[in-house]
C-alpha cells in the first residue's frame with residue numbers, strides 16, 4: 001500500500017544502511033484496508049539517537065539514517081516541521097534520567113503535519129497540523145488516571161524517553177495524545193509551547209499564585225519566559241532571579257517587575273515562586289523569599305540535591321514546597337486554549353536538524369535565549 005520514493009534514500013546515499021530502531025508496535029492492519037496514502041512516503045529518515053548517555057561535550061548522540069517509525073492502529077505518523085530542544089532532552093542525553101529505551105530518539109516538543117493515520121484513528125486526517133508532546137500514553141485505569149491525575153500514572157510513557165521522539169524527520173504518536181494546535185503561531189513558535197509552555201503552565205497552577213499577587217521565577221529559559229507571560233496576563237507581578245545576563249534582558253523586555261541575580265532576594269516578599277533552574281541550592285533562598293503562607297513550586301524533572309533546610313527560616317509560617325510531575329492532557333488543553341486567546345511571545349533560536357548536538361551544547365552552556373528549536377528544513381539541512 002505504501003508508495004515509496006527513492007528521493008530520501010538517494011539523498012542519504014552517503015549514510016550507512018538504515019537501522020531498525022525501537023520496539024515494534026502494532027503494524028497497520030494486515031490487509032491495509034481503509035488506509036489511504038495520498039503522498040509518497042520515504043523508507044528512511046534522518047534522526048538523532050542517544051547511544052552513549054554522558055556529558056554533551058562527549059557527543060552522546062549520533063545522527064544517522066534510520067527506518068521510519070512504525071505506527072499502530074491508533075497512531076499517527078507525523079512529518080516533523082519543528083522540534084523544541086528541552087532541558088529534559090539534555091537530561092536524557094547526559095544520563096541524568098535513567099535509560100528507558102536504548103538508542104532513543106529524543107525530542108518531545110514536536111510540531112508537524114499528519115502524514116498517515118492508523119486504521120482505527122478518528123478525529124485526525126492527513127494534512128492536520130498537530131503537536132506531539134512529552135506525555136505519550138497513560139493506562140486510563142489506575143487510581144491516579146481515574147481521579148484525573150494522569151500525570152501521576154505509574155504506567156505512563158513519554159515521547160523521547162520511552163518511545164522515539166522528534167529529533168527526526170518523522171515521529172509516531174498515539175492519536176489520543178496528539179494535540180490540536182492554536183492558530184496565530186508559526187511551527188517554530190509553537191514547538192516550545194508543547195513542553196516548556198505546558199509544564200510552565202502546570203508549575204504556575206501548582207504555585208497557586210493569587211490573582212494580582214507576587215510571583216518569583218528562578219531561572220528564566222524556555223519554560224519560564226512563557227509562564228511569566230501567562231502570569232502577567234492575569235495581573236500577577238513577576239520578579240525574576242537568574243544568573244544569565246541575556247535572560248535578564250529578556251525578562252525586562254517581557255515586563256518583569258524586577259530582575260536580579262540567581263540568589264539575590266527580590267525587592268518584596270513573594271506569594272509564590274517557581275524554581276525552573278535544576279539547581280537544588282536555589283531552594284533555600286527561594287523559600288526565604290516567600291511571604292508567610294507562600295508556595296514554592298519546583299518545575300524540573302531533575303534537580304540537584306537540596307541542601308539542608310532550616311525549619312524556621314525556610315519553612316515555618318506555613319511555607320510549602322511542591323514538585324511538578326509532567327502534566328495532564330487537561331493542562332495541555334487549558335494552556336493551548338490560553339495561547340489561542342492571548343498572543344504569547346516565544347523567543348526562539350533556530351537550528352537545523354543536523355545541528356541538534358550544538359543546540360544541546362548551547363542549552364547546557366546557557367547560550368540559548370528563550371528556546372532552541374530544531375527545524376528539519378532550515379537551510380535545506
Ligand SMILES: [Zn+2]
Nearest residue numbers: 139142145153
Ligand atoms: Zn494510569
Ligand SMILES: [Zn+2]
Nearest residue numbers: 086088195196
Ligand atoms: Zn520538555
